[in-house]
Amino acid sequence: MASHVILAPWVIHSTWLLVANDGKERDISYFLILAVVLWRILHNQIWISLSRYRTAKGNGRILDKGLEFEQDDQILFNALLFYTGAAVIHPFAEHIVYSALFFIPILGTILTRTTSVVSFTAYITYIDFMNNMGHCNFELIPNWLFSLFPPLKYLMYTPSYHSLHHTQFRTNYSLFMPIYDYIYKTMDKSSDALYETSLKREEETPDVLHLTHLTTPESIYHLPIGFASLASRPYTSNWYLWLMWPVTFWSMILTWIYGRTFVVDRHRFDNLKLQTWAIPKYKLQYYLQWQNEAINGLIEEAIIQAEEKGVKGEELNRYGGLYVHRHPNLKIRVVDGSSLAVAITLNTIPKGTTQVLLRGNLTKVAYAIAFALCQKGIQVVTLHKDEYLKLTKSFSSTESSLVLAKSYAHKIWLVGDGLSEEEQLRAPKGTLFVPFSHLPQKNCAKINWLPRRVMSAWRIAGIVHALEGWKEHECGYTMSNVDKVWQATLQHGFQPLIITPKISRSPSSKH
Template sequence: MASQPGILTEWPWQRLGSYKHLVMVPFAVHSVYSIVAKEEEERDYTRILILPFLLTRMLHDQLWISLSRYRTARGANRIVDKSIEFDQVDRESNWDDQVMLSGIILYIGASTIEKAKNLPWWRMDGFIITILLHVSVVEFIYYWLHRALHHHFLYSRYHSHHHSSIVTEPITSVIHPFAEHLAYFFLFAIPLLTTVLTKTASVTSFVFYVTFIDFMNNLGHCNFELIPKWLFSAFPPLKYIIYTPSFHSLHHTQFRTNYALFMPFYDYIYGTMDKSSDTLYETSIKRPEESPDVVHLTHLTTPESIYHLRLGFARFASKPYTYEWYLWLMWPVTLWSVMITWIYGRTFTVERNVLQNLKLQTWAIPKYSIQYFLQWQRESINNMIEDAILEAERKGAKVLSLGLLNQEDELNKNGELYIKRYPQLKVKVVDGSSLAVAVVLHSIPVGTTQVLLRGNPSKVAYSLAFALCQRGIKVATLYENEYNKLKLAIGAEAATNIVLAKSYVHDIKTWLVGDGLNKEEHMKASKGTLFIPFTQFLPQKIRGDCFYHNTPAMVTPKNLENVDSCENWLPRRVMSAWRIAGILHALEGWNVHECGNTMFSIEKIWEASLRHGFHPVVVASSTQKS
């Protein structure tokens, strides 16, 4: 919101929230009805193309968002190093409003202007008129309109909203108050209306012009330089005709320079070109890919999780992952993405963060959770993990942490497989088990004397049982085979506190649960039971009268930068213990692996996490279902 919002700041459908898209339904239905109900000679096929065109515009914008986030995470050609945070994502989440506005105006124009009906597919004269009017009229008026918007009166009421984003993303280009968008639309409508009124308009010229504006807007705000230097060398006048991302980036950092729409020509004429434009371009175009200090290796979970990735839908990524029923409408894209992951055999960079002097990156294996349980997929998954470790080694990373199922015992023995293959590895492989155990231990309510341990056996489960028994807390199990395995795993001395719970299972109010907790076992818990997961995946919340804690995680310190997405189902600025463990190993300079059967000191890593600003998730994050 602008610092002093003026009239027509709010979009007309803003109060509708996620239902705002219903505004488009009457227009779309009417366009279909006009085709079905009218005779052949009365039908206007131009109008039926508006909705598909709007959808392609949204796809175009989304592709720019994904590309920009991928490129800026890797670092190559990045322009501005400052952070993007959740407040910017929230502020820019309504980027599709301008697509809706253009659609409504196009529908109204197609219905009321007789010359706009049944446009031909192509006319050369209209195409040329559109280009000439843009270069001469639109660019000139926009330049002076833009300068006017930087006057303190209009800036404080309208344009400051756009400039709230110093570090731009492609879609920052269309984040303006409603009144400002109206002004832009009428400006860009000059070539379109002119060709309509002169009967030179065509479907192609309309689509080309709007797509051109979208393309150039996204390009100028993408925060990485992508226009190659050889273009300017081959044709030097090009620098006056087309702007670059670095050229417009200076407008967002300096504010009073580089006002041009897409053609720097007017900034040169009127003396408002930033003198550092060429220098910033040279610096950005030569900037190499960033080498991380810490890599966290994760993977896709469900097919729909592609939309939750930071490279997916920014609004989804900024909230904890939950399944949304309307995503089934995206099934063609979802199916296509699944097929791509089966073909694509390399990790990809998802996110970058900075903590103190450490450069952090998150890489993802293009595999879904279900594929980790397929025996014939395990070799290819292990090869991808191995390649990621070796790539991190080549890039000089200090630590690589294994997230989600990348450390499964049945897959690679908690990462031990790679250490045995490459005993001279400099990058330290961390499975994070010690911090996960520490977080669970400190999540158990004070005064607890007994807990029920339930779930598939794992390194974390055995370590938890051992730590609890040493503290004098009784650890109960439901089944005799689990009871025997635990006693054997933790040793005779500590095993005296391992008990078999049958008749008194309802008396135990704290359950430590891993993968494999079924509904029948779930229903054995008494009212008010607290479920604390020790696995990386949330248990299903089927009891409305019980409490559920998050998976092992901690709130990140305030100086962790560039946080604009949630890690899977965790709340904002909360990070899994397995991921934090890798960061702590790098911060503390612990030059050891933590994988296989090796466990790091639980107390030592817990104290280190608190010392570096990580702290436990507040009890309020454990919710009771209504």
């Protein structure tokens, strides 16, 4: 927001001068600075997305350290300290020194009256390119380039070369040109070895694969490979996203034509390597019959690809029984996470509850929750006769605990997909909403992902499945033992988000 306040007067002023003046009085170069700024933003974002994608994928990766989003907060904190006049040197001050050094060639062109917008843009682009390349965390400079022209080794640094400056601290000081490190004997002895190792590093094989999908066309910007500022706020829609509709549209066309899953994230839990793959299909497409074949094909292709890589377990956002039936000899274990979702929902309902309202589409999880509650003697209320008949038909022995009602006056709501906003507003004040769907209502979800230690039940289920070494699939109409999964999840350190009943019509909860 501060950057908007700083830049807004200049943007308005430069635009006004361009529009109001004409002829020789019009200063186009002053206005073109805005275009240069926008180009630098785009250039840097391309490198950020590419770096995070390649880091998640693993081939050519230099450092295995994960991305911590607290670093973004630290940058803001350092900036605040700098502006309030801190007495110690902060990393932000280094950027001022860098800017002063990089400004020397520009100052030379100004003094010799040979400067131009083109030369300025080309020089800044080169600086940004080299700086981003040095910090991209994957090796991309081919070995044949140095074999073809050996002196280039001392005239251009590589990402692996500069990474040693950040890990060893007292070596590889020179930016862009290693020849100065060679002259002053500050070149790290392991530079060549790290370069060769990183260049030969192959794509990482995960132990657990989480398969997810996009929700809306704009959701691609919320992925870790998108905008870092949006990655923690899945439901946030900023005004500038509307300005990016041309990019959004072409991303839709690209996913439509290319149509393959892609890596978006990686994690490590104990000794397990975890990856997240995204299917280039949107939430709406999962409800369209004519899209079923294409979606099933993408999921099946992802499962086969994971099988070939030797993945132990795969978490699906859908049931996955179809793919296990088609490939009965799969070594990979397909887990849809239903049992853990049921366990969390049951253990979130406050003790002493005698009646709950079940709303949303009747899914595998909804049936399991209703059945478990009825066995405990807790009444499950439905508002539609067709839902009531489906439930009674599924477990007739407990139908006495099923209630068909017309009133919304219930304090505990179990909500899934299909709950309309109009129905939600009918809930009395103080109602506790407990979502059990993959994508709960916007105001029924805990979406604050900072610090990055919040995970969905569907993802955790696959991790626990792999940690326990369970051999059975959990997909289709099969479900693991709810109590066994719940206890194993707690033993591995996962804790459910505590939901308090002191909630109005806009509750927050997250599995």
